[in-house]
Amino acid sequence: MDDGIAQSGFWNGFLQTVPLWAGVAPFGAAYALAAHAAGLGAAEIAGMSILVYAGSAQFAAAALFAGGAGPLAILLTTLVVNTRSVLLSASLAPPLRRYSRMLRAGVAFVIVDESYAMSIGRVLRGSGPPYLLGSGTSLYLAWLGGTAAGIALSLGASGLGPIGLDLVFPLSFFVLLMPYLGSPAARIAAAVAGGLGLAARLIVPGSWYLLIAAVGGTLAGAAAEPRR
Amino acid sequence: MNHWLVIVAMAAITYVLRAAPLIVPMGRIEAGLERRLRHLPPALFAALIVPALLAPAGALLGGVRLWAGLLGLVVGWRTRSIPVTIAAGLSAYALLRWLAP
Numbered sequence A: 001m002d003d004g005i006a007q008s009g010f011w012n013g014f015l016q017t018v019p020l021w022a023g024v025a026p027f028g029a030a031y032a033l034a035a036h037a038a039g040l041g042a043a044e045i046a047g048m049s050i051l052v053y054a055g056s057a058q059f060a061a062a063a064l065f066a067g068g069a070g071p072l073a074i075l076l077t078t079l080v081v082n083t084r085s086v087l088l089s090a091s092l093a094p095p096l097r098r099y100s101r102m103l104r105a106g107v108a109f110v111i112v113d114e115s116y117a118m119s120i121g122r123v124l125r126g127s128g129p130p131y132l133l134g135s136g137t138s139l140y141l142a143w144l145g146g147t148a149a150g151i152a153l154s155l156g157a158s159g160l161g162p163i164g165l166d167l168v169f170p171l172s173f174f175v176l177l178m179p180y181l182g183s184p185a186a187r188i189a190a191a192v193a194g195g196l197g198l199a200a201r202l203i204v205p206g207s208w209y210l211l212i213a214a215v216g217g218t219l220a221g222a223a224a225e226p227r228r
Numbered sequence B: 001m002n003h004w005l006v007i008v009a010m011a012a013i014t015y016v017l018r019a020a021p022l023i024v025p026m027g028r029i030e031a032g033l034e035r036r037l038r039h040l041p042p043a044l045f046a047a048l049i050v051p052a053l054l055a056p057a058g059a060l061l062g063g064v065r066l067w068a069g070l071l072g073l074v075v076g077w078r079t080r081s082i083p084v085t086i087a088a089g090l091s092a093y094a095l096l097r098w099l100a101p
Helices: A003-016 A018-037 A042-051 A055-066 A071-081 A084-096 A101-109 A113-124 A129-153 A165-180 A184-203 A208-224 B003-023 B029-036 B040-054 B063-079 B082-099
Strands: none
Touching: A003 A018, A003 A113, A003 A129, A018 A042, A018 A055, A018 A113, A018 A129, A018 A165, A018 B082, A042 A055, A042 A129, A042 B003, A055 A071, A055 B003, A071 B003, A084 A101, A084 A113, A084 A208, A084 B003, A084 B029, A084 B040, A101 A129, A101 B003, A113 A129, A113 A165, A113 B040, A165 A184, A165 B040, A165 B063, A165 B082, A184 A208, A184 B040, A208 B029, A208 B040, B040 B063, B063 B082
């Protein structure tokens, strides 16, 4: 791989992901506040963000720590909440197959919903891991920065809502979604996933709705593919 | 209970879930997988968008936030630019809250 391209891919990914910091960093701060309230120390709060880097799993763990849950319950929750990572990585596996195992092992650490969303288009077009790595690194830094800010605050309300920062994600993802809506099957996949996701969000606790909607939409899209 | 032990185990579980499909050779399975997962991106985007827009905390939420979000979607549809779309949505939210607190 040409070094120049790799470089620009990394920095493009890093910089084009910066707008999402506005959504990620406050989420990291909110996690830190929740974990602080759950009785975790500053080093433990920071350590979890550095080592785990999975927003919803960390939030769930903080809540479980607060409720005095045992290690097994926390680990089981981590497993369940992060199951969708398998789907994301599996869809990245074919286009990344030709890169070294070391590189894939490194990239795997920064595959989260947002970096996947930013990068999947480029990766499928064959651009390889640099953009994904840049985007993921960018979000990782925002996550750590948000966590640090939350630790520094360690008081006050966890306020994603009041200034509308929680709109950052749906709006960004909408822009990223549009290029995929060319085929009828893709539109069906999106419509089914959107409807299913909303219904599941209202009925099922936690972040199960993402897995339910992603699986349902993907299957609906596959079923709607024209037969050959 | 040792918090650190739990945190390190959480990290291991999370990483294995992320890395396994990329590291474990899947050979023949991959061709079929590629076809079946073709519509995962639009499905996942829609799953991230619709609930976050209509029911951010698990219950339907309308009002100013929804209107600002919908305006953001229109701007996103026209401009296809993430920063412009975010700026439009957040300014609309701030403006609407100021007009109709």
